[in-house]
Amino acid sequence: MILSELNINDKAVIVKIKGRGAFRKRITEMGFVKGKIVKAIKRAPLNDPIIYQIMGYEVSLRKSESSLIEVITENEALNDNIDNKEAKNLVNEEILIKKASEKGKTINVVLIGNPNCGKTTLFNHASNSHEHVGNYSGVTIDAKSATFNQKGYTINVVDLPGTYSLSAYSPEELYVRNYIFNELPDVIINVIDSSNLERNLYLTTQLIDMDVKVVIALNMYDELEKKGDKFDFEKFGAMVGFPIAPTVSSRGRGIINLFNKIIELYEDNSTIYRHIHINYGINIEEKIKIIQDKIKLNKSITDKFSSRFLSIKLLEKDKNAINLIEQCANKEEILVNVKKSIDLLESNLKEDSETLITDAKYGFIAGALKETFKDGPDKTVNKSKIIDTFFTHKVFGFPIFIIIMWIMFQATFSLGKYPMNWIDNLVQFVATTVNNNLSNSSFKDLFVDGIIHGVGGVIVFLPNILILFFFISLMEDTGYLARAAFIVDKIMHKIGLHGKSFIPLIMGFGCNVPAIMSTRTIESRNDRILTILINPFMSCSARLPVYILIIGAIFPSHPGNVLFLIYITGILIAALMAIIFKKTIFKAKDIPFVMELPPYRMPTMKNITKHMWSKATQYLKKMSGVILIASIIIWTLGYFPRETNNTKIYNIEKQNLKLISSKQIQKDSIKIYNQKINNLENIINYEQLENSYIGKIGKFIEPIMRPLGFDWRMSISLLAGVSSKEIVVSTLGVLFQAEKESDIANKTLIYKIRETTINKNSNIKLFNPITAISYLIFILIYFPCVAVIAAIKKETGNWKWAIFTIFYSTALAWFLAFFVQIIGKIFF
Numbered sequence: 001m002i003l004s005e006l007n008i009n010d011k012a013v014i015v016k017i018k019g020r021g022a023f024r025k026r027i028t029e030m031g032f033v034k035g036k037i038v039k040a041i042k043r044a045p046l047n048d049p050i051i052y053q054i055m056g057y058e059v060s061l062r063k064s065e066s067s068l069i070e071v072i073t074e075n076e077a078l079n080d081n082i083d084n085k086e087a088k089n090l091v092n093e094e095i096l097i098k099k100a101s102e103k104g105k106t107i108n109v110v111l112i113g114n115p116n117c118g119k120t121t122l123f124n125h126a127s128n129s130h131e132h133v134g135n136y137s138g139v140t141i142d143a144k145s146a147t148f149n150q151k152g153y154t155i156n157v158v159d160l161p162g163t164y165s166l167s168a169y170s171p172e173e174l175y176v177r178n179y180i181f182n183e184l185p186d187v188i189i190n191v192i193d194s195s196n197l198e199r200n201l202y203l204t205t206q207l208i209d210m211d212v213k214v215v216i217a218l219n220m221y222d223e224l225e226k227k228g229d230k231f232d233f234e235k236f237g238a239m240v241g242f243p244i245a246p247t248v249s250s251r252g253r254g255i256i257n258l259f260n261k262i263i264e265l266y267e268d269n270s271t272i273y274r275h276i277h278i279n280y281g282i283n284i285e286e287k288i289k290i291i292q293d294k295i296k297l298n299k300s301i302t303d304k305f306s307s308r309f310l311s312i313k314l315l316e317k318d319k320n321a322i323n324l325i326e327q328c329a330n331k332e333e334i335l336v337n338v339k340k341s342i343d344l345l346e347s348n349l350k351e352d353s354e355t356l357i358t359d360a361k362y363g364f365i366a367g368a369l370k371e372t373f374k375d376g377p378d379k380t381v382n383k384s385k386i387i388d389t390f391f392t393h394k395v396f397g398f399p400i401f402i403i404i405m406w407i408m409f410q411a412t413f414s415l416g417k418y419p420m421n422w423i424d425n426l427v428q429f430v431a432t433t434v435n436n437n438l439s440n441s442s443f444k445d446l447f448v449d450g451i452i453h454g455v456g457g458v459i460v461f462l463p464n465i466l467i468l469f470f471f472i473s474l475m476e477d478t479g480y481l482a483r484a485a486f487i488v489d490k491i492m493h494k495i496g497l498h499g500k501s502f503i504p505l506i507m508g509f510g511c512n513v514p515a516i517m518s519t520r521t522i523e524s525r526n527d528r529i530l531t532i533l534i535n536p537f538m539s540c541s542a543r544l545p546v547y548i549l550i551i552g553a554i555f556p557s558h559p560g561n562v563l564f565l566i567y568i569t570g571i572l573i574a575a576l577m578a579i580i581f582k583k584t585i586f587k588a589k590d591i592p593f594v595m596e597l598p599p600y601r602m603p604t605m606k607n608i609t610k611h612m613w614s615k616a617t618q619y620l621k622k623m624s625g626v627i628l629i630a631s632i633i634i635w636t637l638g639y640f641p642r643e644t645n646n647t648k649i650y651n652i653e654k655q656n657l658k659l660i661s662s663k664q665i666q667k668d669s670i671k672i673y674n675q676k677i678n679n680l681e682n683i684i685n686y687e688q689l690e691n692s693y694i695g696k697i698g699k700f701i702e703p704i705m706r707p708l709g710f711d712w713r714m715s716i717s718l719l720a721g722v723s724s725k726e727i728v729v730s731t732l733g734v735l736f737q738a739e740k741e742s743d744i745a746n747k748t749l750i751y752k753i754r755e756t757t758i759n760k761n762s763n764i765k766l767f768n769p770i771t772a773i774s775y776l777i778f779i780l781i782y783f784p785c786v787a788v789i790a791a792i793k794k795e796t797g798n799w800k801w802a803i804f805t806i807f808y809s810t811a812l813a814w815f816l817a818f819f820v821q822i823i824g825k826i827f828f
Contacts, residue, residue: 003069006040012071013037013097015104018184019068020211023303031055034104064300072099106154107266112176113191114200115162118219121249123159150259166206187262191217194224198365205361211275211306214242215261221246228376236372241274280360287341298328314338316354350604366597397487408471410560416464424748427456454631457733457749458726461545466612472510473611477603495575496582501531508538516791526586532792534574536784539567542725546779549729553753554772570780630727634734637694708817709771724785770824774817782813
């Protein structure tokens, strides 16, 4: 009987827990496990919920929950011993537990699979039945059942009609799905035709979404072997989380092994079984979560049905799923969210929502098979496979990937320099106009040097960032990004990671915060934390303005190549640190994952433009927010105090120069006279900046940074970059603009970076090629921005890894920048 039928004050022993995985886990944690004695204590006035006593505690369960727990009562135990009159008077807890253990060895199994996959043949051999078998679909038109014994277990097998999916389009599909939901079998056998894996595995992806216990029967395995195909089914099983047993039902091969795996899974002894989530892509996953959160409020539904499965089915416009939602108290809210989500998906991606999910499932299948399946010599290939023969080829794949990445970075510079120059000229024009039309005052200095040059120095790089995001979006939408992950999978394994970690790393080129959040798809906690720790080495778009500024100033002849090398350096450092961490901190055994290979899709300009516009607005919001505030703070710290020990002397000297008669000026030449005035102003401004608050801070940390070739201004810019890396550029803009040297007073920041000397009395350039490389390496590696640190803390669950990242990345940055200086001095 079921627990909800137990009378008050009656005892029973738990036989088995039905329901889906999440419910089973929750109810088990409450103490409801096989073999435990439970007693009904009290019912609520409306008979729901019911209070039970178990393991010395009183627990309240809803009727819908207790109806999913199978028990054996004293009367049932007596009926089993009806011929033993003494037993009727001696029913005690020991007998109850023994009877529960015996009853608990009954396993209810269902067979599901595509039509003509060999289900009925397998059923016949397992149960010694003689059902009709044919080489065409639709042989099984209703459920057939049989019982047999194996290893002391009674196994009830039901052969369900063949179905291609668990949608509600045909009676067979709806029948199979409702049977699983209503009868709650202990284990599902998913029978797969080995000669047509890709098509048969579509049904498997739906079982993954349902969160049920599954064993895959890899049927007709002899046909796969005859074709010369190679299939690493053990690796595949580890990826999808289902045990797999190869079978040849027509000959009875592998049947016993199949049911041994079923017994292991039923007793929770399987080392393979685990619940995974198929990743449907960021757009669909967002919509699934929105709907799922609303469905989860209805426990009577989610105890039997996976909220994720229902959410996916609702997005597929499944009528049966909509009918189930009608039982929910918040049904209107759920259905409104479903309609809104479908409309947004179809509008943005220009495709029917059901097709989008179907494509994602086949992408998941393709990714899994790409790693585990190898075609025989006579296998035909489709168009996607033809394309992949080049893009994922073991010889050509990697060079193609390198070329695509090189084109991306080359275009970021080459195409971006034109709009960059236009914006830069506009910033200079605005600065000059304001400078000429405002009277001298602190407000004018703030507006021109602090705001216009500070914020303007960063905004000029907006075109470069948009071009970078254009290429990243293009790779995502076409499906090439997933191929890139597959290409580097072997390399990722060498450094102790799976190719799946490559997607968050590539996303780091855009922004490290969402990239770190995307590591949630990596199920191994060790791999997830390791990916998080090396993710900041992927040069985010916030660092791009710094790279473009320094490279444009010091390496103008080959900017694209230098930029490409910086990004490659970040990848290599990430790989090196991953190897070190894997050998020291994270030594756990790798868990295999599926790398989804979605079908190639023609990207829509609307979706790409929307992606770029989203990044542009985020960037512009930074301009009006954190960067504007930071620029004002940096300017203020550099502007005050206004006087130094020599200010009065310089002002007197400047006043004396201005009192020289016009005749004397003409005699000495106007050019020399103006140069004397401007040189004096330069000395005054430089000493004022050097003795300002920010100058004192810079001087304080300069001894630590001096071995790297960095002066106090460069040190301040790095310190300011802790909040956001774009602020490095605005800080340099404020600090270098303040010098107002006569010959470069109206030049761009790039020109100032190139021409500035180490001090006012030297001709040695501050940014020489070696120092520039050291500076770029330091920017690449050191302290991620505050937002990244917050993301690390959130995703890892504590501050330990966030603090570790701060110190290890900054220390590594210092040592590598110092190493560059040493090597540079030795060889150059």
